[in-house]
Amino acid sequence: MISEEILQKLMPVTEEEAQILQGSGGIDRSLYMGSRDVIEGHRLLKPGKLLAVRPHTRFIDFPEHTHDYVEMVYMCRGQTTHVINGKEVILHAGELLLLGQNTRQQIHRAGQQDIAVNFIIRPEFFEQTLPYLGTDETPLRSFLMDSLCGNHGRYLLFNAADILPVRNLVENLLWTLITDTHCKQGINAMTMGLLFLQLTNHAHRLQTGSAEEDAVVQTLRYIESNYRTGSLTDAAAIVHCDPAWLSRRIKTRTGKNYTDLVQEKRLSQAAWLLRHTDHRVADIAVSVGYENISYFHRIFAARFGCTPKHYRDCK
DSSP states (O other), X not given: OOOHHHHHHHOSOOHHHHHHHTTOOSOOGGGTBSSSSEEOGGGTSOTTXXXXXXXXXXXXXXXXXXXXXXXXXXXXXXXXXXXXXXXXXXXXXXXXXXXXXXXXXXXXXXXXXXXXXXXXXXXXXXXXXXXXXXXXXXXXXXXXXXXXXXXXXXXXXXXXXXXXXXXXXXXXXXHHXXXXXXXXXXXXXXXXXXXXXXHHHTGGGEXXXXXXXXXXXXXXXXXXHXXXXXXXXXXXXXXXXXXXXXXXXXXXXXXXXXXXXXXXXXXXXXXXXXXXXXXXXXHHHHHTTOSOHHHHHHHHHHHHSSOHHHHHHHO
């Protein structure tokens, strides 16, 4: 699943694991946390760093805890069993588990051949990453970022084992973090941004641990592709639920109704087209779903604080 060269760097028993095998009696809490059951990022990250990686500690059960950072677990080989917010989740080779801050996690002991890595990510890292790529806010990306960087205690599980770009990007991240790669910070920012875009594009492979959350995610994914002509009724049919029920779930989870989210996506796409093409403003308005050009000008100005022409000239 992952290159043998990287596996060979992750396989050796660490000093911590050696002490566990010698009967140390349990996790050395001082490596991870203070008096509370919260793993603290400053204990795992070098000063001033926003991203780090470490092999998952094997041979012992890891007691229930939360994190004050975003954790991304990648299963390189074998499997690990997690209990997340009271629900058992088995992570298989090639799968990615992203844990938001305040998510409760417990991990059953892993064997010597069960190789996982934990990425320790400060939320500020994401703030640097996506602008670095010039990506635009969309309802789906906003939802995923809020799930991770908010204090909701949520998790995202991606079945990415057969998605080659995801595997390659994770391997690139691992390589730069476990070797002395030049320009590591810029490479990691670009790689993580690309990884997040790939995961967003494969949101149909995402599980959140909640049927309601999954329905909202799939609706946001539907909007990504059908913002021009899609409808709440059609979205509800795809996720096999009642439109009124789905409308309430969307409002509760995002704070916006379906129409608001469609408009947000349309305007985001219009802004991208204004920056990256020389199409006429009227043609762009029609292409994103607005036949009434005057209305498009009005809502665009309300969203961005200027006319579409001025937006294009300033960008």
